[in-house]
Amino acid sequence: MNAITKNRPIKGGEPIRHDKASDVTQLPSPRYIGHLSFLTNDNFEAMKVFYRNLVNAEMVNEVPGLLYFPSFDGEHHRFAIIKVPSLKPKSASTERTVGLNHVAFSFASLADVLFVYKHMKALGHVPTYCCNHGTTTSFYYQDPDANEAEIFVDNFDHSPEVVNYKLTTQFLSGFGEMSEGNFDPGKMVALFEAGMSDTMLRDRVEVRRLVKEGKL
Ligand SMILES: [Fe+2]
Structure with missing residues (x-):
């Protein structure tokens, strides 16, 4: 067992149960x-x-x-x-097709995501776009085979708050407004390292204001 598997327990990784057939009476998840x-x-x-x-x-x-x-x-x-x-490689066509859109990885803080951004940039990988969706602050990459991969941090500290935002607020002004939360990741790193709080940088209203002012 290497350091990764030894030191990082899995959420939901409790031991496998020895259920009998009669123990399972509802559709499991x-x-x-x-x-x-x-x-x-x-x-x-x-x-x-x-x-x-x-x-x-x-x-x-x-x-x-x-x-x-x-x-x-x-x-x-x-x-x-x-x-x-x-x-064969994936089609070079820019025309999108049906299928899996992307996989997304949830990180524990904005600082974590920005650290990964800088790490990946040093390796030559920059996001195709970054967006504050209200619920999450998301960075989207293309992997070497042109699959999309997202890294994100939730914009609220507790999951129920994110769920509530998604239910009540995220699409209040319609789905078309989503790209309005797009921002420049390099500018976000600069603001964060200059002392702007992660709470402000994850706030969709503040992010949109900063983008409009050319600061993010
Ligand atoms: Fe996603």
Whole structure:
């Protein structure tokens, strides 16, 4: 067991129960989402590096050049990155298609997200866009195979507050306003490091005001 899996317990990771058939009388929910599996080809090594760095994951085991299983907590693997040499890359077309839109990783503070932003930037990965959705402050990336990956922090400290905002406020002015919360991540880092509070920088009203003033 490596340092990652040893030191990071999983929420909902209580031991497996030995239920009898008669114990399960209602449709169960999963404990949590277990892992993401990516089929890749030429970008196998780049995909490994990208996800290892985006979420500070550590390799649990691998078949070199073929299979890679990293984890960011006590789960046995959070990703399965699988090289299939016969596979074509995703279409280079910019036309969007149906399918999985993105995967999103929830961080514990704005400082965490901004640290990851700077870390990824140093590796040559910058977000395609950043947005305050009211509920979350989200940074969107394209991985080396052009899948979208989001990192975010909730804009309220407690989950019920986020749920309440989503229910009552997020789309009050319609869905089309969502991109109005787009901001410049470099400017956010500068404001944060100059002392602006994370609470203000996660407040959608304040973010929109700062964007309008050209400060964010
Ligand atoms: Fe999302």
